Amino acid sequence: MEATTIKDIARICGVGVSTVSRAINDHPDISNETKALIMKAIKEHNYIPNNSARNLKRLESNTIAVLIKGITNSFFNSMLKVFENEIQKKKYSFLLHRVEEHENELDVALQLEKEKRLKGIVFLGGYFIHSEEKLRQMKVPFVLCTGGISDKVDKNNSSYVMVDDLQESYRMVDYLCKLGHKRIAIITAPIDDESIGKLRLQGYKQALKDNNITIDDTLIRYIEDDNLDTFSMKYGYEAAKELLESGTDFTSIFAISDSMAVGACKAIFEKGKSIPEDYSVAGYDGMDVTFYYQPSITTIKQPVSEMAEETIRILFDLIEGNKQGEGKIFDAELVVGQSTRSLAKL
Amino acid sequence: MEATTIKDIARICGVGVSTVSRAINDHPDISNETKALIMKAIKEHNYIPNNSARNLKRLESNTIAVLIKGITNSFFNSMLKVFENEIQKKKYSFLLHRVEEHENELDVALQLEKEKRLKGIVFLGGYFIHSEEKLRQMKVPFVLCTGGISDKVDKNNSSYVMVDDLQESYRMVDYLCKLGHKRIAIITAPIDDESIGKLRLQGYKQALKDNNITIDDTLIRYIEDDNLDTFSMKYGYEAAKELLESGTDFTSIFAISDSMAVGACKAIFEKGKSIPEDYSVAGYDGMDVTFYYQPSITTIKQPVSEMAEETIRILFDLIEGNKQGEGKIFDAELVVGQSTRSLAKL
DNA sequence: TTGTACGCGTTATCAT
C-alpha cells in the first residue's frame, strides 16, 4: 500500500489539494466545516505530510539548527536545554544535528541550510579552522559556541562565544604554582591535537614559565591510543597510572578535563596515596562530578548557561539584522575543591 | 544571489541536467572527461545538491535512523558508537535524531520515515506505550532498545532488546539482603514514573518480600521537583540528604541509577560518615563513574555493546526479510565494588 | 554517451 498523499486526502474529501494544504497549515481563508472534514479524513487515513516536499517548496522555515561535534558530553547537555528554551521562546523550531568526528561541520551546515531553509546555526564544540572563503558561503547567521577557533578565522567577521582556554588553563596552573607546587604534571590530549588540548597545554607552559618553573617533558602526559576517548575517565586513569609508575617526581596533576581528573584520582587512590595530602589534582570544565566526587575536585568552571544564552542572543541579533557580528569571551571561575592543597601548610 | 542548482551547473557546463546528475551520483554511463568538467564546475560554484529534492525524488535511501529519547546520557553514547560502526559496515548511512521529552517518538518516526525514506529505525530509551494500531503504521522495520515497554505493546509483533529491569533490580536488592542488610533505602523516580523507575522499584519491593523484610515507606525516597533531572547526581544527592536528615534508620541505599548513587555517596560523606562502613551504597547501569569513584560503587552493569550489536543484528534481519520479529532480554551483571559490605563481618 | 521531459508531494499564486 502506497503512502497517502495530499492528493489522496483531497480526492477523499472531494476538495482541491490547496484546500487540504490550507487546512494543514492553519491558513485563515477556509471554512471551519471543510477544515473539520479534512482533518477528520487525515486522522482516519493516517496522512502525514512529506517534509521533504514541504521543505522544497517552502521559501523559508523558522528553524535554528545546532550542530554538535563529536560525542555529546554532559557539558553540552545543559547548553542544549537553554538553546531549546530560548529558541522556543522566539517561536522558532529547534533542530539538533550531530556531526561525526570525521565530518566537516561547515559542509554539513551548508547542506542543512539548503535542505531545511535554516534561519540560523549554532556550532557547538569542535575546532573551527575554516577559511574565510568557505565561511562566506554561509548565507545564514551563525555563532560559534565553545571550542577553539583557529587563528585563520577572521574573528571580526564571525560571531563566537567562548572562554579563553589558554588563559583559563593558565589561571589554574598559576593557582597551583601559587600553592607552592613546583612539580606539576599535566594530563593532556595527544600531541597532534590542534584544538583546546593545545591551548590548555599552552596555558600550562606559560604559567610555569611565568612562575620561573622549568618545563619538564616527563610531566607532560598523553596517550596515543585511538581506542581511548581523549577526554574520558579511562584516559585520565591510564595516563595517571603511567605517570605514577614512571618514577618521575611531582606533587600535583592538572588534567585538562574533569573526567580525566576523576580517572587520575582513581589511579592515585589505587596506589594507596591520598588526595590532596600526597597529590593535588585539578580538572577543567566545571562538570557536576567535580562537586560530587570525594574529595571534590578543584576545577575551572565555565559559565555554561550564560554562554548558551549569549549565543542565542547574538544569533537572533544577527537574524534580525541588528548587529554585524559579535564575539564574546567569558571568564570562567576557578572553583576550589578539596582535591588541592597548599604545600606551605605542611 | 540565488543558490546554485543543478540547472545552473548544467548551463555552465553546456550539458544537460541529467549528465550533471549522473556525475553527482557516480553513475557509470558518463565519460570521464565530462564528469571531470562537471565536478570542476561544481567545486568552483560551490554547488550543493538540495537534499529535500533528492529525498523527494528518490524512492529509497539506505538510511537507518536512531531515535533517542530525552537527554543523551553517557550510557547511550557507547551504544551510538556501535550503531555507527555496524551501520557503516552494512553500507548504510546513519541518522541520529533526538526526540524531545514531550514528543511522541512514534509520530516522529512516522514523519522521518516519509521524509528520509528510511530503511529501519532504532528506538533508544524512552518508554514504549503505543497501541498496536499505531504501531502498524510503521512500514519499516524497527527495534526497541533499552527502556521499558508497556504491557500494551504486543511483544510477539515487535522486536526489542533490553534487560529485565525488574529482575535486575531484584538481583541487586536481594544481594544487599544476603549481605545482611535489613533496612535498605531506595532512591527512585517520582511516584508518577511509569517507566524503568517503576520497574526497578517493583524489583526492590519484591526482593524485600522474598527476604521477609517488611516494606517501609520511609525508606522509599523520591523528589518531586521538575527542575531536577531524575537520574542526575544532584537528584541522588538531595534525596539522600533528606533521607539522612529524616532520622529514619537504614544501613544501605540502593539508587536506581549510578549518577544518583554518586550523589548519595556525597551526601553521606558530607555527614561525616563512611562508605561502606556506615552505609552501603549501590547503583544501577554500570557506567564508568562507578569504577572511578572512590570507593568504587557496586552496580548492575548492562552489557551495552552486546545489546547495541544485537539491536543492529535484529534490525538487519528484519530489513533483509529473514525473520519475523525477535525479542531478546539480556542478563546484566552485578559488579561488586567497594561501596557495599556484609553486615555479618562486623 | 548524452539530453529532454516528466513527476516526486507540497505550497503559493491566481483565478473563480
Add this chain to the structure above:
DNA sequence: ATGATAACGCGTACAA
C-alpha cells in the same frame, strides 16, 4: 471560500 496550476530541485525513463 475554494480549485486549478505553476513552481521548488532533483532523478530517471526514454529518446537520440
